[in-house]
Amino acid sequence: MNKGAPKQTNNQAALSHKLSTYMKAQAKVNGFSGTVLITGKDAVFLREAYGLADYEWNIKNTIDTKFQLASVTKQFTAAAILQLVEKGQLSLDDKLNKFLPDYPDGEKVTIHMLLSHSSGLALGFKELALSTISADSAYNEIKKIPYAFSPGTNSGYSNIGYYVLGKIIEKVSGEKYAVFLKKNIFEKAGMKNTGISNNDSIILKKAKVYHHTENGLAHNPYINWEFNIGHDGAYSTVEDLALWDKVLYGTTVLSEEMKNRMFTSYNGHSFGYGFLINPFYNQGHQLIGHDGGFFGTMTSFNRYTDDGLLITVLSNNQSPAYMLAYGLAAICFGKDVELPYHHQKVKGNxxxxxxxxxxxxxxxxxxxxxxxxxxxxxxxxxxxxxxxxxxxxxxxxxxxxxxxxxxxxxxxxxxxxxxxxxxxxx
CATH class of the missing domain: 2.40.128 (Lipocalin)
Known part of the structure; x- marks a missing residue:
């Protein structure tokens, strides 16, 4: 536990021990690499780094190691859009073609649909994200991807929808996506170790990313950060994400009205704006959260708001952060959780x-x-x-x-x- 954390009670110390034992076993048995931060209203239950930030140089992860966030980025995009709504610069009922006139069927898609994954825009553009084409060329290709369903008639998770929202932020604000988020979200929240990736910048203490192949771990493939943003692109630390969690309880970044819009579930898939609201794995507790994953980057950000509990897991070696967060939450809620072990196949009956x-x-x-x-x-x-x-x-x-x-x-x-x-x- 860090020196600045409040003194723990005996119950809190016992919980911290259980959480630590679980994660040490995950690191030992399953090779977890990353960081974990679990905080309550008045205590830090677990604050620990595991594994390596750089496998070639054997450099360990530390609590301030920066990790790609993958789809945990979406909540920042949603917050930026809601800030523009609050300023009167756009409306949730505005149509896509108001900002991107050349986008096919843009007159049928609203900002609300984009935020709540009901626009019908397809899941994503993985192959393009791994290419070296320009941002303009990528946009021209993305426009050609067919809709999954007619706008507003269904719901379906869409990275393209949040990519488009990133472009709308730039169009309305007149600023680059990275600049707008830094000024209006990260700086206001005190998140000094958070930013948006690009293809050129050297980011101090940022973990390299590795994914599993048939031959073991390998470097993540090249990802083109010139346009793979809005739905993805942010990097951060677990401690910066705790600052973000804290400001979401107040009005530093968003008003109560805008937060209510963000934290409302709009369909059967539990989609809010940039968050999932009480998804099926909430274990009976109010949960506002989101996971992320792209090759070796695996992330999980979970706010159990009625309990004042935050569970954040970030990984750089394709460890299933969302599953570990689920196990950690179960421990926090007093459930019996089995420690991981090496499974051996035997001859069955x-x-x-x-x-x-x-x-x-x-x-x-x-x-x-x-x-x-x-x-x-x-x-x-x-x-x-x-x-x-x-x-x-x-x-x-x-x-x-x-x-x-x-x-x-x-x-x-x-x-x-x-x-x-x-x-x-x-």
Whole structure:
């Protein structure tokens, strides 16, 4: 715990120990690399760095290491748009073609639709982001990408929508996206270690990024930051993100009215403006958060606002930040969470498999040719005992078949990031 943190009570110290033990195991067993910050209303529960910022030079991550944020960037874009709304420089009902007249069907898309992922614009432009083309050429290509659905008729996550919002910020303000955010958000929040990436600047203490390949970890591919912004592009530290969390409880950056708009869920996917509002994984607590991921960058920013709890996980080696944040939240809320361990495949008792197959609420267990599969034949379950299995795509997600009082296998215990959930057989 840092020297400036409030003195912990015995309960807080016990919680800190559990959180620290969990993350040390994640680093040891699963190779987590990154930083974690967990704060409450009056205490810092965990503030720690793990792994390496540079694998080639064996340079360790520190608590002030800067990480790419991926889609956690979207909340800053949304905040900037709402600032422009508050200043009367645009309206949530304004149409896209008011700002980008050449964008196809722009007269059908509103600012609100872009913010709430209901515009129909497609998911993204991954291949373009990895290219060396100019920002103008990229825009011309992005305009050609077909809509996923008619604007306003559905909801679907869209990186393109937030890329477009970034361009609108520049058009309305007359400033570069990076400049506007620095002046109107980062500086106001005291976020001195936060900015927007570009292709040229040298950023001190910024972690290199690595992703998994068949041959192990490799450098992230080239990403063109000249235009891969709005939906992505920000970098920060866990401590700067804690400052951002703090200002969102006040009105330094956004008025109460604008925050209410940002923190409202507008559809069945829990999309607010730049945030997810009480998504299905909120564990029964008010959650305003967002995750991010692009190759080796994996991030998770979670504000449990009724509890005054902030959980931030940033990774530079494709560690599943969102899953770790889920496990850490469960510990904070008093749940029993299993520590990670190395899973070993053994020879299973296939005679039991006919008893295991079936529908367990939203999960289907399939038996085929002496093997078990999860939902479809692409995802095999590997046995680690007669009744417990781990998923072939992620060994930190396990399935255990359990008997009821009549001795029948009628339920499964699913474990993800160490958090258990029960599903009953239909």
């Amino acid at each position: 296939s005679a039991l498999y006919p008893l295991f197959k079936g529908n367990y609420e939203d999960i289907k267990i399939i038996e085929n040719d002496g093997k078990l599969y999860y939902n479809d034949l692409d995802l095999e379950l590997f046995p680690e005992s007669d009744t417990k299995f781990f998923r072939s795509d992620d060994d930190n997600r396990t399935v255990e078949f359990m008997k009821d009082s009549d001795g029948k296998y009628s339920m499964i215990k699913l474990t993800k990031a160490g958090v258990a959930e029960i599903r009953n057989k239909k």
